[in-house]
Amino acid sequence: MSDLEGWRAKAAAWCESMVPQFGKAARKGLSVEEDLALGRRYQKAKFDAGFAGINWPTDLGGQGLGHIEKIAFEAEEMKHGFPNVYFGISLGMPVPVLMQFGTDREFVKERVLKALQGEEIWCQLFSEPSGGTDLAGLRTRAETDGNGWKINGQKVWTSWAQYSDYGVIVVRTDPTVAKHKGLTYFWVDMKAPGVTVRPIKLAGGDSHVNEVFFDDVRIGDDHRMSPVGGGFAVAMATLMIERYVATDSAGFGPHLDLFVDLAKEVRLNGRPAIEDGRIRQQIARNHAMRAGLDSINVRARLMMQAGMTPGPEGSLNKLVAVRSRQKLSELAIDLQGAAGFAFDAHASPKDDWASSWINAPTGRIAGGSDETLLNTIAERILGLPQDHRPDKGVPFNEIPA
Amino acid sequence: MTILHDEGQQAIATESRRVLEARMRKEDLLPLLEVEGRYHEGFWATAKEQGWTALALPESHGGLALGLVELGLIAHQAGRTLSGAPFLTSGFGAAKAIELYGSDAQKARWLPGLASGDSIGAIAFASGADPLPAQPGVRFADGRLDGIAPAVSGGVAADIAILLAAGADGPVLAVAELAGVERRTVASFDNSRCLADLVFAGTPAERLETGGAARDAALHILALQAVVTAHEQTGGAEALMEIARDYAVTRKAFGQPIGAFQSIKHRIAELYGLVELARANCIHAAAREGAEDFITAAAAARLSATEAYDSAARDCVQIHGGIGVTWEIGLHLHMRRARSLALEQGSTLFWEDVLVDRLAGEGA
CATH class of the missing domain: 1.20.140.10 (Butyryl-CoA Dehydrogenase, subunit A, domain 3)
Structure with missing residues (x-):
């Protein structure tokens, strides 16, 4: 058994042992607050077992291992539906950025350790009402205030802000230069005076995203994590940190086996639906698509293991998997006929077709919309030209609103 | 087997691409569309000369003992430059049928020619719209084939064919030499595939498998x-x-x-x-x-x-x-x-x- 296989086996065994305490059955019927509390205990257990911060430095509480071990663990963890969703953003982006760009190393170490143990949660305050995909178009501003700064404005779609202790934020510090050049990157205390968090209820009924308002929120200059005017580069670094995460060719929806099972149970025109050509075609096409993504992911893992950089085709996963999940979920509802109306707002999108369907649009928009991903593939991989951008090079305060 | 290609495999991909890009021109392929039953001779000569026909066959019979991974890499490059004949694939299929299901005598007789590319192989399983018919249209009885195998790729030029035929005890996987077999060239939108109906009339053939195994x-x-x-x-x-x-x-x-x-x-x-x-x-x-x-x-x-x-x-x-x-x-x-x-x-x-x-x- 290779080291990696040994690691994977260890991870699998640990995950298995956590199922009674933290698995799907243990979470059933919990309120969000109760589930979060369970999640914090799970995160602590993960830390104690040596599975938190797998590829982070040991002096910051990590395990000092590689991406490949992290992905191997995540692939095992993903099978069980543990309450880890509250820490995904926190440990995925803001905290690694803090590790990379935070200047007060004692402060950094204290925060990282608390975040790794589930005691503190960080959010990422990027998107605004006036710009999500167009991040550099953001309008929240920070003005100098004595030796520090004063923040005013609004962020939106901020995941888990209502439970966050800290956040990283990009704001405009100079509106007189081109939009990318007038931004600066800070961290903020989410409990500071002037910060107001208002949850947004989403179509599926849950409220994991928020509006966050900043009214004269004062911070010291020691909160600054980029040069003044150099915030965009750090924001981009944030988005690049976790390029290789465990992926799911099911688009974080139900496994295709569940669709096959459904098609075997349900009858269509007096025959099992699995005998219907329309259903068979969708099963076949979805399988071929998912098998392709799986092969891309396996190849990426093998390349990393061999010390190579995986190809850019890994960027297809979210684009291809989530929109396919959306259509397959529609078909699964169709297949059930009258039974297809049933809806349980607390069901998991991983094993319930209606839940998968109603939450699928979020997956196609959050973290880079389908259209943005297509632009990225076209421009970065294939070398096609950028879209026409009338605001390019124009000072921010001269761009027509 | 790992799905990461090693250096040798990468070299096969690079070299086959270089050769094909140098030799395949659309100006030579366009005229082939307007005649029936002609293929790009330069492509086939290249495949033989480069050893691609031998690639995935056993060393004991003139092959290079590589496999599907390597042949796939070459097929990918052939696809990029519009391979000028279907024989690389059809010959591989015919050779694999003989290698996997044939007797030692059958292997000794046919594999060396297929490996060198001196003989062209074809696969004739289809019947009507069905690529793998339960009731094949060609009949096998007493070591002879009768009936028509429709639109066989490479059929115009093939020297031997592997067939799925209807026998007395169910389907039969059979091998037949095609010398003397009538070919009715099929006019197609892609004529260099050399499609032909093969008309068997008491054609001698040998059995490879029978029934469900076939x-x-x-x-x-x-x-x-x-x-x-x-x-x-x-x-x-x-x-x-x-x-x-x-x-x-x-x-x-x-x-x-x-x-x-x-x-x-x-x-x-x-x-x-x-x-x-x-x-x-x-x-x-x-x-x-x-x-x-x-x-x-x-x-x-x-x-x-x-x-x-x-x-x-x-x-x-x-x-x-x-x-x-x-x-x-x-x-x-x-x-x-x-x-x-x-x-x-x-x-x-x-x-x-x-x-x-x-x-x-x-x-x-």
Whole structure:
């Protein structure tokens, strides 16, 4: 058994042992607050077992291992539906950025350790009402205030802000230069005076995203994590940190086996639906698509293991998997006929077709919309030209609103 | 087997690409569309000279003892440059049938010629619309074949054929030499595939397998060929995606390259996705030869590669506008090839059923 296989086996065994305490059955019927509390205990257990911060430095509480071990663990963890969703953003982006760009190393170490143990949660305050995909178009501003700064404005779609202790934020510090050049990157205390968090209820009924308002929120200059005017580069670094995460060719929806099972149970025109050509075609096409993504992911893992950089085709996963999940979920509802109306707002999108369907649009928009991903593939991989951008090079305060 | 290609395999891909790009020109392929039963002799000579015909066959019979991975890499490059004859795939299928199901005498008799490329092999399983018929149209009795095997790729030039025929005790997998067998050339939209109806009339043939085993063997051969063809399709799709990209960055309209319009750039980005999914499935399937899930992997490769090539042909022509539909620019060579490869080794409709039977636990 290779080291990696040994690691994977260890991870699998640990995950298995956590199922009674933290698995799907243990979470059933919990309120969000109760589930979060369970999640914090799970995160602590993960830390104690040596599975938190797998590829982070040991002096910051990590395990000092590689991406490949992290992905191997995540692939095992993903099978069980543990309450880890509250820490995904926190440990995925803001905290690694803090590790990379935070200047007060004692402060950094204290925060990282608390975040790794589930005691503190960080959010990422990027998107605004006036710009999500167009991040550099953001309008929240920070003005100098004595030796520090004063923040005013609004962020939106901020995941888990209502439970966050800290956040990283990009704001405009100079509106007189081109939009990318007038931004600066800070961290903020989410409990500071002037910060107001208002949850947004989403179509599926849950409220994991928020509006966050900043009214004269004062911070010291020691909160600054980029040069003044150099915030965009750090924001981009944030988005690049976790390029290789465990992926799911099911688009974080139900496994295709569940669709096959459904098609075997349900009858269509007096025959099992699995005998219907329309259903068979969708099963076949979805399988071929998912098998392709799986092969891309396996190849990426093998390349990393061999010390190579995986190809850019890994960027297809979210684009291809989530929109396919959306259509397959529609078909699964169709297949059930009258039974297809049933809806349980607390069901998991991983094993319930209606839940998968109603939450699928979020997956196609959050973290880079389908259209943005297509632009990225076209421009970065294939070398096609950028879209026409009338605001390019124009000072921010001269761009027509 | 790992799906990471080693240095030797990468060299095979690079070298075959170099040779084919130097030797294959659309000006030589276009005239072949307007005559029946002619193939690109330079392509076939290259395949023999480079040892591609011997690649995946056993050393004991003149082969190079490499496998589906290596042949797939070459097929990918052949697809990029529009291979000029179908014999690389059909000969491989015929040779594998003899290697896997033939006697020592049969191997000694036929494999060296197939390995050197001096004899051309063909596969004739289809009957009507069915690539793997339960009731084959050709009959096998007393060591002789009678009946017509329709539209056999390479049939015009083939020296030996592997058939699925109807015998007294169910289907028979048989091998027959084709000297003296009447060929009725089929006029096609892709004439260099050398399609012919083979008319058997008391043609001597030898049995390789009988009954359920014959059908399983035929499916296995079809799957092996399907993986090779899927590589070829992926290569064609990749070439078209690049042609579309190159055109979109140079052609200007309304004061900018047309590739700056999202309707164009997204279409090409979607092609990238289809090509990469097909490539990933091909790489996986080639590495699964001999494994329990080989048929499933082959079906997935086949489905995604057919979708990629058809889509790329459709969209590449569309992105070119008027110039794309001219004879001279030759994009129709790929359009035609996308469709002929979609039919060879069984269409998407066939492989969807093969795949779902397995996923639903009804097959095998």
